[in-house]
Amino acid sequence: MADPxxxxxxxxxxxxxxxPHIVQGGAAxxxxxxxxxxxxxxAGYPLGLDEYRNDLDLRSLIAFVGLASRVQAExxxxxxxxxxxxxxxxSSDAPEAWWTRGYPGNSGPLLREDLQAEGLL
Numbered sequence: 001m002a003d004p005x006x007x008x009x010x011x012x013x014x015x016x017x018x019x020p021h022i023v024q025g026g027a028a029x030x031x032x033x034x035x036x037x038x039x040x041x042x043a044g045y046p047l048g049l050d051e052y053r054n055d056l057d058l059r060s061l062i063a064f065v066g067l068a069s070r071v072q073a074e075x076x077x078x079x080x081x082x083x084x085x086x087x088x089x090x091s092s093d094a095p096e097a098w099w100t101r102g103y104p105g106n107s108g109p110l111l112r113e114d115l116q117a118e119g120l121l
Contacts, residue, residue, distance in 0.1 A: 003027070004066050012065045022061065031070055034058050038074045041081055044106045049114030053090045056099055063094035081105055087120055 004012070009027045022029065037055045045052060062071055082102035090100040103115055115121035 003070065009065045009067070013061065016061070016064060018061060027065070027067055027070075030058060030062050030065070030067060034062060034071050035074050038078045041078060041104045042106075044108050045104050045111050046108040048110040049089075049118065052103075052111055052114075056090050056092075059099045060092040060094050060097060063092075063097070075099075084121075089115075089120060 004027070006026045006028075009030070010023055013023045013026075013030075022033075025033070033055075037058060040046070059071075059075075062068055068075075078099065081104045083105040085098075085102040087103065088101055089103055091097075092100050103111070103120070107115065112121060
């Protein structure tokens with residue numbers, strides 16, 4: 001199946017209510033943001049749970065607009081750092097939203113504190 005056009009991605013994102021900077025970034029911006037997030041997680045995610053959940057929403061948007069095939073390498077890298085894969089951290093309406101379960105084993109202190117405060121760690 002072919003990737004959606006940039007216009008189709010922008011329209012889908014706008015219709016979904018994505019923030020303007022996400023809509024303007026289109027497919028390339030979504031993919032770049034997911035790659036940057038995965039790299040940040042691999043290095044030790046320094047932010048808190050709210051930011052982590054916002055970043056997970058990027059992957060849900062990628063699924064929603066039909067770009068999952070373009071982030072398979074990043075998905076594999078992300079899965080490799082997750083622990084507690086049965087722990088629901090967030091939600092998504094994407095089918096089989098595996099990225100919403102588990103958390104980085106090398107979480108920074110802010111994320112660990114927030115996970116503990118919510119009884120997730």
